[in-house]
Amino acid sequence: MQTPATLMRGGTSKCWIFDSRDVPADRAALTALLIDTFGAQDPRQLDGVGGGTSVTSKAAIVSRSADPSFDIDYLFAQVAVGESVVEWGSNCGNCATAVALWAVDTFDLAHGAPSTEVRMRNLNTGAEVTARVDTEEHEATVSVPGVRGAGTAVDLAFINPVGSTTGSLWPTGNHRDELTVDGLTVAVSMADAGAPVALVEADSLGVSAAATEEQVRQYVPMLRKIRARAAVAMGIAPSIDEAFDAIPKVGIVGPPVDYVTSLGEPVSASDYDVSVRMLSMNNPHPTIGLTSAVAIALATTATDSVLGPVGQPANAASATSTLDVRVITIGTLGGTLRCEVEISADGSRVLLRRAARRLADSQLYVR
Structure with a gap:
């Protein structure tokens, strides 16, 4: 069986991106697919497409959102290196950068403006992330620390991110x-x-x-x-x-x-x-x-x-x-x-400038 996927570099991570229509909706079946295609059980991931490190063993499953407040929904997967495990409990901002650029191209979100806003909802945590993707140049022009190479500019804004997992900025009630x-x-x-x-x-x-x-x-x-x-x-x-x-x-x-x-x-x-x-x-x-x-x-x-x-x-x-x-x-x-x-009185936003680049469009072979 073959599954289409795109390898993206987002910020300082690499992430395989899947259209949700191409992979199982059942979480157990999706987990098995990722473990197999990444070669997760091997510390070097030699028999799979994983990169052998935690920052290159990631996946995102993306869909158009049914909620009119968002353009897309994405589910983030941290695939283990050396274990048959996929962790579903967190979000990845670097992969969100890649998801935004991928979604602009895949779902034809650009409308001729210098930049395109992509409203994203992370399904792992419910986090709201807004990305502004450079669609005028749409070329590799922006670098980020830690990467030798440039990508398309993507500005990220995390909207009201406080307490995304625990419900509080300070879950223990203490600052220290x-x-x-x-x-x-x-x-x-x-x-x-x-x-x-x-x-x-x-x-x-x-x-x-x-x-x-x-x-x-x-x-x-x-x-x-x-x-x-x-x-x-x-x-x-x-x-x-x-x-x-x-x-x-x-x-x-x-x-x-x-x-x-x-x-x-x-x-x-x-x-x-x-x-x-x-x-x-x-x-x-x-x-x-x-x-x-x-x-x-x-x-x-x-x-x-x-x-x-x-x-x-x-x-x-x-x-x-x-x-x-x-x-x-x-x-x-x-x-x-x-x-x-x-x-502000309405909450908080954290803004960061990143860059993303498409590396490969592939057909992954699934056993």
Whole structure:
């Protein structure tokens, strides 16, 4: 059996995109299809189309939305690497970038304007994401940190992302908590916006805020244990043993310092506001997942979290303006990411600039 699919690069991820009409609606059958086509059970995914890493082992199933408030619905799948598992509990902002560009072309959403707005609903979390796709140039003109290569400009806006999984920005009721793992007590801030995150203070863990990929990898076993305990504290998992590796997203945070990116580019401490080293499943993320960036950006509204007082007010609310705008720049292994946060009486938006590119249109063989 053959199944059509398109391989896209969205931001700093690669994602196989399926039209929902071409794959099973039944979740168990869809899971089996993805495990087989990706070769998920193999750590290198040699007998499948997966990329062998968590940021290249992703899929999205896309359809026209029946809700007039949205143009498309998409279901995100994180396919495991080395296990016969598909995780359905989270969203992926980088893949949303690819979904938006794919939908413009597949569903003929462009109408001759310089840019096309795509209103998207993530079916995993119910999150509302609006993308503005460059349909005038529609060429590879925009680069993002952590990627050597350009793509079509796609601006993303996460609309009212607070509490997407737990119902609260601060699920534990605190801006800062302590968790004890193997006799070590670490300071952790647990927030939920876009995705639930557990942010570990670098100093309390005993690691540099600008750790290299190799240094982060040494802390993966400890970070997995912290994530499991955070999942229970946030109400995501009933017990440590039942916690998943996908959420909450877990990472190390600290103040900005000078460092060199994984691509060999120097970054000055003055270029960004907060240093972040996230995991993607059980490996260091080469940059940062956009949903994690959204959570971090909104968590900066509390100055007593492990992030501290970070971010630059771009347009403070005044008597004539109820809109408060802040800009937060995050330093990651692959480079810096700029997030713009808008907070008003109607809620919040987090805006990010990304890029996407179509890599291949394929027929995947399914056993």
